[in-house]
Amino acid sequence: MRPITLQQLRQAVGGKPLCVLPEDASTVDAVCTDSRMMQKRSVFIALRGERFDAHEHLLQAVNGGAVALVVERVPEGVVVPAEVYVLQVADTYAAMGKLAKFVRLQMKSKVIAVAGSNGKTGTKLLIHAALCGRLRGSISPKSFNNNVGVPLTIFPADPAQDYLVLEVGTNHHGEIAPLAEMSQPDIAVITNAGAEHLEGLDDIRGVRLENAAITQGMGPKGLLIVNGDDAELVAAVSHYQGKRLTFGFGDHNDLFAADVQCDDTGVRFMLNGNREVFVPLLGRHTAANALAAIAVGRRLGLPEEAIFEGLRHATGPDMRLQLKAVHDIHILNDAYNANPNSMRAALETVATLNVGRRRIAVLGDMRELGRSSERYHKEIGELAGSGIVDWLACVGEQSKLMAEAAVASGMSPAAVVHYDTAEQAAADLPNHVQSGDLVLIKASRGIRLEKVAQAIEAFRCQVNVRAAV
Incomplete structure (x- = not known):
């Protein structure tokens, strides 16, 4: 991320300063949430969970290089050095999201967000494979797809790179919309909508509506790439005013996979019936995921052969087929x-x-x-x-x-x-x-x-x- 001043930090997250702004305040160059993995000139955001409370490790964060702390409280008896700027907020998770949006808006990169019930990580890797031969970019590590993982992917990204691929997940109503607002995708992919997390999403309709919320962070100049084999999913995103492109196995889609052949070497299919594509990953579903990657590559102006060559060398995620x-x-x-x-x-x-x-x-x-x-x-x-x-x-x-x-x-x-x-x-x-x-x-x-x-x-x-x- 680009270095930001302490004034910009407060502007981004809001909150109440618990100290005077240091006269010799340096810039903030990184964001950290783990006091054991601090970086120099960083801001430490103290998160709380069921089994941990980072507020208990504020001084460890300062010793590791924090020049600013974003906290909900300062524990009794803890004296923060005067040269460290402290901002108190009502919710450090919300503050981290606000800061992530501020950092994202400083980027020149095209941000690509991948949502859906299945295949998010695989599709993310296929998109990266399709793009990385000609463009410079990064992707979220592992399955960093929630209100912690998405910010932690945005913060370290080079703001001058060509693209950033994010994974956006959910298991309850109302989770994707704030992630979309935070990440402001230029391109969004919805891989599919199936029976997942029904304890929190109720039914398949709830899954579709929740994934459709990815559009809430998109402007009218964006591109929504959606699985067109699910007519109800397409209907759920019909309100989006920007460009929409469908993909899938049915020939009614803008991009469709025909004559799909699967074996232990990978998947071969005909793109719109006239161009063979090979991906060295297992499973028929790989063809659909590859279509989404092709759509992203085209949107970013890559020549077809560069996209197909990248897909021919794709690698899959750990413990997934x-x-x-x-x-x-x-x-x-x-x-x-x-x-x-x-x-x-x-x-x-x-x-x-x-x-x-x-x-x-x-x-x-x-x-x-x-x-x-x-x-x-x-x-x-x-x-x-x-x-x-x-x-x-x-x-x-x-x-x-x-x-x-x-x-x-x-x-x-x-x-x-x-x-x-x-x-x-x-x-x-x-x-x-x-x-x-x-x-x-x-x-x-x-x-x-x-x-x-x-x-x-x-x-x-x-x-x-x-x-x-």
């Missing part, structure tokens, strides 16, 4: 998160892969589905039991419904097992994996199925070492 050969088996690790749409996509991807003598699915609970949880777990169990996999392991309380539905769909009870926890699965499952198997691992993040992947890898290593001896 990552296919890995582990000695004599393959593991398809998709353990980062799960909802019904992404679970279906993972199972459909397994069906397209030309690896594995036997297909095993290790599926865990899909969380935050509210009153619809039973329905969706049963639907996934029915799909798994329809012949896609040969052996099914279910992990977690709700996944019992998956196991029951799979058996009801015709899967042999001997080919279905249930575990209460990932620890139980990690202790027993490796014994059931055989040489040549393909193992899919998929669940909501809280189930921690990566423990199962690690246990299977370790066990296969031992098996192969013993075989070699």
